[in-house]
Amino acid sequence: MKVAIIGAGNMGGAIARGLVAAGALKEEKIAVSNHSRGKLDKLNDEYPDIYTTTSNTEVINDANLIILAVKPWHIKQVIEEIAPYVDFSYQMLMSIAAGVTLADMASWVSEYSHAPILFRAIPNTAILVGESMTFMSAAGASDEDITDVTRLFGSLGRADVIDENLMVAATALCSCGIAYVMRYIRAATEGAVELGFKPSKARDYIMQTMLGAVTLLANTGNNPEVEIDRVTTPGGLTIKGLNAMEKAGFTTSVIEGLKASV
Ligand SMILES: NC(=O)c1ccc[n+]([C@@H]2O[C@H](COP(=O)([O-])OP(=O)(O)OC[C@H]3O[C@@H](n4cnc5c(N)ncnc54)[C@H](OP(=O)(O)O)[C@@H]3O)[C@@H](O)[C@H]2O)c1
Incomplete structure (x- = not known):
């Protein structure tokens, strides 16, 4: 060709x-x-x-x-x-x-x-x-x-x-989506700095964690909830973190952001 x-x-x-x-x-x-x-x-x-x-x-x-x-x-x-x-x-x-x-x-x-x-x-x-x-x-x-x-x-x-009628939604999800993923990385970096890490190191650690998460899903075919359950001990720290994120509107923010970009 x-x-x-x-x-x-x-x-x-x-x-x-x-x-x-x-x-x-x-x-x-x-x-x-x-x-x-x-x-x-x-x-x-x-x-x-x-x-x-x-x-x-x-x-x-x-x-x-x-x-x-x-x-x-x-x-x-x-x-x-x-x-x-x-x-x-x-x-x-x-x-x-x-x-x-x-x-x-x-x-x-x-x-x-x-x-x-x-x-x-x-x-x-x-x-x-x-x-x-x-x-x-x-x-x-x-x-x-x-x-x-x-x-x-x-x-x-x-x-x-x-289907062409999904093209605008696909653009929001994956073209705008690049910016949304970057914003998560930036937010996590800011949190990591508050926890005591240097920004450049924090970014590397977050990127490797994201790569690990994506590879886990790609290799296992698991639903994200399955992988979340594996790190969420009842009464433990992860569930406290997840609940604090949800209280601050994490899932709603992501859904609203996607809907606003179509
Ligand atoms: N960026 C994204 O995330 C993304 C994702 C998916 C799709 N797209 C689409 O990709 C397209 C290109 O975006 P881009 O970010 O690559 O834009 P870009 O960097 O501005 O590139 C457009 C290029 O086209 C040249 N050009 C303008 N008029 C021309 C003409 N009549 N004949 C030949 N060349 C001409 C420009 O030259 P000069 O600079 O010299 O004027 C420039 O090099 C857009 O339609 C955009 O919607 C972008």
Whole structure:
């Protein structure tokens, strides 16, 4: 598969770097465009064989998958720019822009194709380290297209195809979710400092504890409550801590935060 990425910013750059780092695609199978050269030059300093250009119409040449990684308000303009040059019989168009729907994309290409192969995807910033939770919805794609694209994004973490009507909720859970997890780490660090740890040490200890918790769930398949029960002795310290957190509104805060971000 050859991939063209339009927009070499945080997400576009991370996808290009991630695909090479994961060995999913060789550098020469990736082409990236950006309307200014700076970020492209930086990318080429690291990966000289990635093809870069400031031309969006040139970058899509022969690409099986065209990833639009520009801000949401630039997507329509970019689609309208490239649509006359896209061979819709095999070239798949993917937007990773928050809020841009498959129907939006279909309407913007309708002058050129009534059966485009479209993907809408939402990765998160952990794509930079190959640990994204990426959600995808598709229209007009064959099972093989979906398998190929899911495999590609699976090399950058985990990728799941979901109903498009869940896309906004998925964005709250896993894209905004990165910030929510970071906020827990920050809060725990502040608590740890009050308990006497240096902040840098505290952060390392909390990260390892989170990694341990996640690995426990991943390896055992257990419900979180099972793992909570294992550290919660009746009358012990953990239950006192959990109850104090709940009194301060922990679960409610998380649920309200998720609901507020849709
Ligand atoms: N950040 C997240 O957590 C996240 C998660 C999921 C999805 N997304 C989506 O990913 C998309 C990109 O976000 P980002 O954070 O990567 O933004 P970004 O860092 O601003 O990157 C956008 C890039 O597109 C370039 N660009 C703008 N207009 C262009 C055009 N007409 N042709 C070619 N290149 C153009 C910009 O170049 P200049 O800087 O030179 O103007 C910039 O390098 C957004 O739609 C966002 O909704 C973001």
